[in-house]
Each structure stands twice: as C-alpha cells, then as structure tokens.
Amino acid sequence: MNLFEINWRNFRKPRGTLYFLDKNVLQLIHTLQEDKQLSKPNEIEMQSRLKSIDKSTNMVSLMLSIIEGRRGRKETLVEKSQTIIEEINILKGFFKHANTDIAFFEKRSELSSDVLSRGYIESDEALYVSYLNIFFNLWGSYNENSSIPPKIRAEFTDKLIEYAKTINMQPQYLVVILTIGAVYGKSEALQILKPKDKNSHNAYADIAVITRLGNHMVRFSETYNCDFLTMDKGLLACFKIIKITSVSLMVNKDEGETTKLEISIDKSFLPDHVLKKLNIKP
Numbered sequence: 001m002n003l004f005e006i007n008w009r010n011f012r013k014p015r016g017t018l019y020f021l022d023k024n025v026l027q028l029i030h031t032l033q034e035d036k037q038l039s040k041p042n043e044i045e046m047q048s049r050l051k052s053i054d055k056s057t058n059m060v061s062l063m064l065s066i067i068e069g070r071r072g073r074k075e076t077l078v079e080k081s082q083t084i085i086e087e088i089n090i091l092k093g094f095f096k097h098a099n100t101d102i103a104f105f106e107k108r109s110e111l112s113s114d115v116l117s118r119g120y121i122e123s124d125e126a127l128y129v130s131y132l133n134i135f136f137n138l139w140g141s142y143n144e145n146s147s148i149p150p151k152i153r154a155e156f157t158d159k160l161i162e163y164a165k166t167i168n169m170q171p172q173y174l175v176v177i178l179t180i181g182a183v184y185g186k187s188e189a190l191q192i193l194k195p196k197d198k199n200s201h202n203a204y205a206d207i208a209v210i211t212r213l214g215n216h217m218v219r220f221s222e223t224y225n226c227d228f229l230t231m232d233k234g235l236l237a238c239f240k241i242i243k244i245t246s247v248s249l250m251v252n253k254d255e256g257e258t259t260k261l262e263i264s265i266d267k268s269f270l271p272d273h274v275l276k277k278l279n280i281k282p
Contacts, residue, residue: 016057019098020064020216021091022209022230025050030090042231049229050094058098062087062105064212064228072201074125081110125204127167128175132193132200134163135179139195148183156183161277171278174242174263175207180278181269188241188269191234210238214263241266 181189
C-alpha cells in the first residue's frame with residue numbers, strides 16, 4: 001500500500017466509489033462556491049452529477065488535480081505545496097456527505113508536496129514537450145488548417161516516427177499515437193492536441209491526464225470502484241478508443257515513482273499499415 005492508498009483504504013470494494021476530479025471540475029466547484037450562475041449545459045450537467053455522488057459511501061479525491069498543478073508545467077516543492085493549499089480551499093465545505101482527502105493532504109502536506117513535486121506519476125515531461133514542439137512545427141509547415149491532406153500523411157507520419165526514435169521515444173508511446181491520429185484527422189486526437197494552438201505544454205498536460213488516470217484505474221480497479229469526473233470532451237473521447245491495459249512501476253530516489261504503461265487502441269483509430277509502422281498489432 002503506497003502513501004496515497006492509506007487515504008482510501010476504507011473505501012475498498014464493495015463500498016461506494018472513489019472519484020478523481022479533473023482540473024476543470026475543480027474550477028467548476030470554485031465557481032459554485034462563489035455562488036455564480038452557470039450557463040453552459042455541460043457545467044449544469046456536471047453540477048447535477050456532483051450532487052448525485054454526495055453520499056457518505058463515496059470518496060472524492062484531489063489527487064489528479066494536485067498532480068496536474070496550477071501552472072501548466074512541473075511544479076517545484078514550494079509551488080506544489082501552494083497548489084495543495086489552494087485545491088483544499090476550493091473543495092472544502094462543498095460536499096456535505098461524501099468523504100474527501102482534504103484532511104489527508106492537510107496532515108501530510110509537506111510529505112505530499114515532496115513526493116508529488118518529484119514526479120509521482122511521470123518524469124518524461126521534457127521528452128514529451130520536445131516531441132510535441134516538432135509535431136507542431138511540422139503541422140505548420142504542412143498545413144495551417146485543421147487537417148493534413150491525405151497525400152502527405154504518410155510522409156508526416158514517417159518524420160514523426162523518425163524523430164521519436166532519435167530521442168529514444170518508442171513509437172508505441174501514447175503521445176506518438178495521438179499525434180499520428182491527428183495527422184489522419186481523428187477528432188479524438190485533434191481535441192486533445194489542438195494543433196492550431198501550438199501549445200506543447202497544454203497538450204502534454206492533457207495527455208498526462210490520460211496516463212495518470214490509466215495508471216490509477218489499472219492499479220486500483222481490483223480494490224476500488226474508480227471513476228473520473230471531467231468536462232473535457234477530448235479526454236472523454238480518447239478514453240473510448242485508448243485503454244491502459246497494464247502498469248509497471250519503477251522507483252528512482254531522485255525522480256520518484258514512474259510508470260511504464262501498455263495500451264490498447266480501438267481498431268478504427270488508425271489504418272492497419274500505420275499500426276504496423278508503430279509495431280502495434282491491428
């Protein structure tokens with residue numbers, strides 16, 4: 001049992017559900033805490049969902065939101081400590097019956113900040129951002145519009161795979177699969193990457209949510225009923241076509257706990273000849 005599972009041990013199956021909050025849901029809670037009116041249908045729908053899970057048998061966790069941070073990049077120890085305080089203040093008092101990990105993070109703020117600032121889930125941010133910078137540059141050189149012409153998709157794909165190999169990134173990495181999915185016009189990938197914005201850090205943050213959630217779901221699914229609350233349509237779409245199937249844990253005293261993930265892809269996401277280039281069975 002790791003540090004954070006201590007917090008959830010009373011909510012093992014068959015009791016209730018362990019809910020992880022995405023950053024956008026926490027922002028919505030902040031809006032509701034300030035008694036502001038909601039106007040967007042997805043916000044109103046999520047408000048109703050939050051009310052429905054407010055039961056004493058459920059646990060609501062800030063874990064994924066805290067890991068993501070509030071600065072669009074990996075946070076320092078001091079910054080992570082500030083994030084924990086800010087996230088706690090937003091959630092505090094919102095749920096009347098459901099349990100939260102507020103008390104856990106308050107009691108272990110210093111230890112949690114240390115663990116999470118060192119990269120509790122992944123330590124490949126610089127590698128991902130470097131690759132995404134190349135992807136966005138190539139996207140701009142091939143086409144400034146929202147899609148890549150079919151006649152140059154193969155060439156674009158080969159350049160992405162070639163660059164991935166030069167930085168020791170396996171073609172099976174999720175970021176490689178999603179960028180190639182964007183080249184082939186897949187809406188799930190386009191919604192995550194947003195090529196027009198050319199913001200590598202934002203794209204990385206969304207991809208990291210997928211790997212973090214997949215890590216938690218696979219590791220804890222046998223012990224807990226897990227669910228993830230988000231209003232991000234791109235993330236929801238990706239979860240339908242990409243599944244994390246296994247997680248291998250590695251611990252480095254300097255970088256913290258890291259993971260190696262294996263994924264499966266819906267057969268309709270990429271053409272068979274592209275999957276073969278990625279050494280993925282169609």
